[in-house]
Amino acid sequence: MDLNNPKTAQAGTLESMDCVVTITGPEKNGVIEITGSASARFETVMKKVINETLDGLGAREPVRVHVQDNGAMDIVLGARVEAAYKRYIGEFTR
Amino acid sequence: MERNAVNREIPSRIDGYGSTDGRLFEGAFARKPSGYRAGAKIRAAIPNGSSKLSGSVKEAVMASGLKSGMTISFHHHLRNGDYIVNSVIQACSELGIGDLTIFPTALFDVHKAIIPHIKSGVVSRIMGSDNGAIGRLVSEGGLDSPVVLRSHGGRPRAVISGDVHIDVAFIAAPMVDRMGNISGRSGKSACGSIGYAFTDAQYADVVVAVTDNLHGYPISPISIPGIYVDLIAETESIGDPAGIVSGTTRVTRDPMRLLIAKYASRLIESSPYFMDGISFQTGAGGIPLAVTAFMKEAMKRRDIRGSFGLGGITGFFVDLMKEGLLQKLLDVQSFDLDAVSSIESDPNHIEISADWYANPWNCGAAVNMLDIVVLGATEVDVNFNANVNTEADGMLLHGIGGHQDTAAGAKLSIIAQPLLRGRIPCVVDRVHTITTPGEVIDAVVTEFGVTINPRRKDLLNAWSDFTYARDIPLVSIDELAERAGRMSGPMEPIRAADRVVAVVEWRDGTVIDTVRQLEK
Amino acid sequence: MRRTMLYLPGNNPNMLLRGHLFEPDGLVIDLEDAVSASEKDSARILVREALRRGEFGKCEVTVRINATDTPHWRDDIAVVVSCGISGVRAPKVDNAQTVRDIDEEISAVEEKSGVPQGSTKIFCLLESALGVWNALDIAKASPRVTAILPGGEDLAADLRTNRSKDGVELEWIRRMIIVAARAAGVDALDTIFPRVNDDDGLRKEAGFVKQLGYDGKSVIHPNQIPIIHEVYAPTEKEIETARRIVEAASAAALRGLGAVSLDGRMIDAPVIKRAEYTLKRAGLDCPKEG
Numbered sequence: 001m002d003l004n005n006p007k008t009a010q011a012g013t014l015e016s017m018d019c020v021v022t023i024t025g026p027e028k029n030g031v032i033e034i035t036g037s038a039s040a041r042f043e044t045v046m047k048k049v050i051n052e053t054l055d056g057l058g059a060r061e062p063v064r065v066h067v068q069d070n071g072a073m074d075i076v077l078g079a080r081v082e083a084a085y086k087r088y089i090g091e092f093t094r
Numbered sequence: 095m096e097r098n099a100v101n102r103e104i105p106s107r108i109d110g111y112g113s114t115d116g117r118l119f120e121g122a123f124a125r126k127p128s129g130y131r132a133g134a135k136i137r138a139a140i141p142n143g144s145s146k147l148s149g150s151v152k153e154a155v156m157a158s159g160l161k162s163g164m165t166i167s168f169h170h171h172l173r174n175g176d177y178i179v180n181s182v183i184q185a186c187s188e189l190g191i192g193d194l195t196i197f198p199t200a201l202f203d204v205h206k207a208i209i210p211h212i213k214s215g216v217v218s219r220i221m222g223s224d225n226g227a228i229g230r231l232v233s234e235g236g237l238d239s240p241v242v243l244r245s246h247g248g249r250p251r252a253v254i255s256g257d258v259h260i261d262v263a264f265i266a267a268p269m270v271d272r273m274g275n276i277s278g279r280s281g282k283s284a285c286g287s288i289g290y291a292f293t294d295a296q297y298a299d300v301v302v303a304v305t306d307n308l309h310g311y312p313i314s315p316i317s318i319p320g321i322y323v324d325l326i327a328e329t330e331s332i333g334d335p336a337g338i339v340s341g342t343t344r345v346t347r348d349p350m351r352l353l354i355a356k357y358a359s360r361l362i363e364s365s366p367y368f369m370d371g372i373s374f375q376t377g378a379g380g381i382p383l384a385v386t387a388f389m390k391e392a393m394k395r396r397d398i399r400g401s402f403g404l405g406g407i408t409g410f411f412v413d414l415m416k417e418g419l420l421q422k423l424l425d426v427q428s429f430d431l432d433a434v435s436s437i438e439s440d441p442n443h444i445e446i447s448a449d450w451y452a453n454p455w456n457c458g459a460a461v462n463m464l465d466i467v468v469l470g471a472t473e474v475d476v477n478f479n480a481n482v483n484t485e486a487d488g489m490l491l492h493g494i495g496g497h498q499d500t501a502a503g504a505k506l507s508i509i510a511q512p513l514l515r516g517r518i519p520c521v522v523d524r525v526h527t528i529t530t531p532g533e534v535i536d537a538v539v540t541e542f543g544v545t546i547n548p549r550r551k552d553l554l555n556a557w558s559d560f561t562y563a564r565d566i567p568l569v570s571i572d573e574l575a576e577r578a579g580r581m582s583g584p585m586e587p588i589r590a591a592d593r594v595v596a597v598v599e600w601r602d603g604t605v606i607d608t609v610r611q612l613e614k
Numbered sequence: 615m616r617r618t619m620l621y622l623p624g625n626n627p628n629m630l631l632r633g634h635l636f637e638p639d640g641l642v643i644d645l646e647d648a649v650s651a652s653e654k655d656s657a658r659i660l661v662r663e664a665l666r667r668g669e670f671g672k673c674e675v676t677v678r679i680n681a682t683d684t685p686h687w688r689d690d691i692a693v694v695v696s697c698g699i700s701g702v703r704a705p706k707v708d709n710a711q712t713v714r715d716i717d718e719e720i721s722a723v724e725e726k727s728g729v730p731q732g733s734t735k736i737f738c739l740l741e742s743a744l745g746v747w748n749a750l751d752i753a754k755a756s757p758r759v760t761a762i763l764p765g766g767e768d769l770a771a772d773l774r775t776n777r778s779k780d781g782v783e784l785e786w787i788r789r790m791i792i793v794a795a796r797a798a799g800v801d802a803l804d805t806i807f808p809r810v811n812d813d814d815g816l817r818k819e820a821g822f823v824k825q826l827g828y829d830g831k832s833v834i835h836p837n838q839i840p841i842i843h844e845v846y847a848p849t850e851k852e853i854e855t856a857r858r859i860v861e862a863a864s865a866a867a868l869r870g871l872g873a874v875s876l877d878g879r880m881i882d883a884p885v886i887k888r889a890e891y892t893l894k895r896a897g898l899d900c901p902k903e904g
Contacts, residue, residue, distance in 0.1 A: 011656045017516055017628040038517040040487040041585040071516015074583055076627040079663040083656035347811070349636060349836035541635045564897065565637070 011083035019072035021084040025063035036069030049074050053081040100531050102607045108594050110239025117604050122502050122534050125602040127455040132256030135299040146274050146326045152185040154327035158300045163193045164261035169291040170200040175337025178266040178304050180207040187216045198222040199290040200493050223493020232595050233490045235611040241596040247452025247499035248601035250293040257603055263298035265291045266332045270305040274323025275316040279438040281307035283333045286428025286437045288317050292447030295322040306332045317445055340430045343408040345387045346380045350541055355381050357566050358468055358510040358539040359388030364560035365506050367465040370398055374466040375405040375500055378429045381510045382468040386410055393419050404460055405496055412436040424460050426451040452499035454601045461503025469497055471509050473525040476571050478532030478547050480509060481525040486518045488588035490596050490609050494529055498601045501534040513540040519578035526588055528607040543567030545574055589613040615639045616801055617830035617846045618839045623648035625657035630664045636836035640674035645690050646705050654686050658693050665697035678703040682712055691719050696727035701735035708745045710755035717756040741765030742772045746787050753798030761801035764791050792827045801829040810835040820845040848892045856889035
C-alpha cells in the first residue's frame with residue numbers, strides 16, 4: 001500500500017437518476033461519503049450496494065468512495081462504482 | 095395523545111396552538127358549523143376621502159394603531175415578486191413593534207428577508223403556507239410557536255368563524271383610488287384576481303391598502319370596495335413584475351409528463367362527467383396543464399362543451415374559453431399575463447374570493463360545482479391519503495393551497511404524479527404528513543397506469559367499458575406501492591423529534607396531522 | 615411488430631430504465647454514437663446491469679454496438695449477447711463479410727454463455743452507398759439477419775449530399791431497401807426522423823414509408839411513438855375486412871377445405887397472412903392464434 005502515491009478515478013454523470021462516483025486511494029481505512037437528493041433516506045442501502053460491488057470486484061486495498069447522487073437506483077449506483085473502480089485499478093485501457 | 099379519524103396521533107395540547115380537544119379530524123364532511131359569523135370593529139371614515147392617504151408604509155403602520163402581539167395579514171397574489179410583507183415587517187422592526195403573528199395566505203422564497211426579524215422576535219408566529227426558506231427554518235425548529243397550515247378554503251373559514259381575528263390587514267393593491275377601492279387588474283404590478291384578500295378586507299379591524307398606482311375616485315371595475323378600507327399607503331413599487339406573473343404558459347414536451355397526462359386525460363374521458371357542461375380545475379403545474387391539453391383534444395374529438403374552469407387560471411384556460419370549450423372562468427388567482435389581460439377585458443372571466451372559491455362553511459363554494467380536479471402530491475399512501483406539505487426528508491416546504499378543498503368538492507379528484515422522483519417513491523405505505531384524506535381522493539395516475547380508489551366502483555366500471563383504456567394499464571394502489579418500494583429499495587425513517595412545528599388543519603378547522611421538528 | 619424502435623442512449627440511466635414505459639414496439643440501446651469514446655467502458659457496464667436487472671415491459675430489446683472498424687465491437691457483443699437480447703443492431707454494414715464476422719462473434723458468445731444458438735438476431739444498418747448497393751447480399755448473409763435499415767446522416771454524407779426536409783435524397787434508397795428486404799424475407803425498418811418537434815413532418819414521412827411497405831421506423835424521441843403508431847393503425851374498414859378474411863379462413867380450415875372464398879373472391883395464404891398482421895396492429899387477437 002503506497003499511501004504517498006494517491007490515485008483518483010471517476011464514473012457517472014449528474015443527470016437525473018444518475019450519480020458521480022469518485023474513488024480515491026489508497027487510504028488507511030475505507031470511507032464512503034454520500035451527498036445528494038436521496039441520501040437522507042437511502043444511505044444504508046446505498047452503502048450496502050457500494051460495499052457489495054467492491055467486494056464482488058475483489059477490491060482489497062481500502063479506498064475512499066464519494067457519491068454525488070442525483071437519484072440513482074441500485075442498478076445504476078452499482079454500475080458506476082464498478083466503472084470507477086475498474087478505472088481506478090487501470091483495468092480499462094483508454 | 096389521541097388518534098384522529100385518519101389514525102394520526104395528535105397531542106391533546108400543542109404549545110402555541112392550544113387544546114386539540116374537540117378539534118380532531120373526524121372525517122371530510124363530519125364537522126358542521128354552528129353559531130354566528132365573527133365580525134370586525136365598526137368604524138366610519140370622515141366624510142372626506144383624502145384622509146385615507148397616510149403616506150409611506152411605515153407611516154401607515156403607525157396610523158393603523160398596530161401594537162406588539164397583534165395579528166397582521168397579507169395575500170400572496172404578488173407571489174415571489176412581493177415587496178409588501180418584507181417592507182411592513184421592516185417598518186414594524188424600526189417602530190419597535192414585536193411579537194407579531196403574521197397571517198399570510200402564503201409566503202415565498204422572497205420572504206426569507208424576514209428571517210432575521212423572526213430571530214429577533216419581531217415575528218413570533220406564522221399562520222400560513224411557507225414555501226422555501228421559511229419552511230426550512232420552521233422544520234428546524236426556528237419558531238417558538240407552531241405554524242398553522244390551512245387550505246385556501248380553510249383560511250377564510252377560520253376568519254369568518256372567529257378562529258383567527260385579524261387586527262390589521264395589509265393589502266398589496268396594484269390599483270387603488272383615493273377612497274380605497276381596490277383592483278388587481280391593471281397597473282405596473284397588475285396581478286389579475288385578488289381573490290385571496292377579500293375576506294381579510296371584510297373581517298380585519300383595520301385595513302391598509304398599499305399601492306404604487308393611486309387613481310382619482312372612482313376606479314372601475316372595483317374588486318374590493320373602499321367601504322372596508324381605512325388607510326392607503328403609497329410606495330415606489332409593490333412588487334417585481336417578473337416574480338408576480340409568468341409569461342405565456344406552455345405545455346411541457348417532457349415525454350414522461352406527457353405520458354402521465356395522457357393517462358389522466360383518458361381517465362377523465364372514461365368518467366360519467368365527460369359530457370356537455372363538464373367543469374374542471376388543473377392549475378399551472380406541468381402535468382395538470384398537459385392534462386388540459388389532452389382534454390382539449392378529446393373535447394374537440396367528441397364535440398363536448400364545458401361549463402367553467404376554476405382556480406388558478408392560466409392563458410391555456412383563457413384559450414379554452416375563447417375557443418368555446420368553456421363558457422366561464424372563475425378566477426381566484428391569475429397565473430400568467432394572458433390570464434391577467436383576460437380578466438381585465440372579458441366579463442365571462444369572473445374574479446372570485448377564496449371564500450367563494452373553497453370555504454366549506456358557506457352556501458355556494460365553487461369547488462362544490464366542480465366535476466374534475468387534477469392535483470399533485472409529494473406522496474400518496476395505500477389508503478389514498480395525500481401529502482403535499484413535507485418533502486421526502488421530512489422538511490416542510492409547501493402549503494396546502496386548494497388541495498383539500500378541490501379534492502373534497504370535485505366529483506373526480508385525480509393525483510397525477512410520476513411514481514418515482516429520482517429514487518424517491520411517491521406511492522408509499524404511509525405518508526409522512528396527511529394533508530388530504532384518502533376518502534376524497536378518487537384516483538392516482540402514474541407512468542405505470544391508472545389507479546382507481548376501490549371505493550369508486552362506478553369509475554372502475556366506466557373504465558373497463560372505455561375503448562381508449564385498452565392500452566392503458568389499470569393497477570391497484572398496493573401494486574404501485576410494492577413496485578415503487580422494489581425500485582427504490584427500503585427507505586430509512588425520517589428522524590423527527592416530538593416537538594410539533596406545524597399543525598395541518600383540515601378545511602373545517604380540525605387537526606388532520608402535525609409536522610414534527612427534524613433532528614439535526 | 616417493429617413499427618417503432620426507440621433509441622436509448624447507453625450511458626443515460628433515466629432513459630435506459632424508463633424508455634419502455636412509452637411502449638415502443640422495440641428498444642435500441644445505443645453504445646455507438648450516443649456514447650463518447652471515453653465513456654464506452656462505463657456505458658457497457660451500465661447497459662449490462664440494465665439488461666440483467668432492468669424491466670423492459672413488452673418491448674423487443676436490441677443493442678446498437680460499435681462498428682467493426684472500432685476496437686469496441688467485440689467487447690460490446692461479449693457483454694450484451696451474454697445477457698440474452700433479441701438482437702444486435704450493427705452499424706456501417708457495407709458487405710456480407712461484415713455480417714459473417716459479426717455472426718461468428720455472436721455464435722462464440724452464445725456458445726460460451728449458454729444463450730441458445732441463433733437466438734440473437736442482427737439488424738443491419740446500411741450507412742454507405744456500397745452497403746445499400748449490397749443490400750440483398752447483406753440481408754441473405756446470415757440466418758440471423760432479421761432486418762435491414764437505411765442510415766440517415768452518414769448515408770447522406772456518403773452520397774455527397776445532406777438530409778433535406780422532404781428526404782428526396784433517401785427516396786430511391788428507401789425503395790431499393792424495401793425490395794431487397796422482401797426479396798431476402800427480412801424486415802425493412804426506416805431511419806429516424808430527426809426533427810423532434812415537427813409532428814406533421816413525421817406523420818407525413820411515416821405515411822410515406824408505410825405505403826412503400828416498411829415495417830416501421832427508428833425513433834429518437836418518445837413523443838414520436840404515438841404518432842407513428844397512429845399512422846400504422848389500420849382503419850375500421852381494414853380491420854373489418856381483415857376480421858372477415860381470418861374468420862373465413864379458420865372456418866374453412868375447420869371443415870378441412872383448402873381453398874377459401876369470401877364474397878365470391880378466392881383468398882390465398884398471403885392475403886390471410888396480411889389480414890392477420892392487420893388485426894395484430896389493431897391490437898386484436900387473431901382467432902386462429904387464440
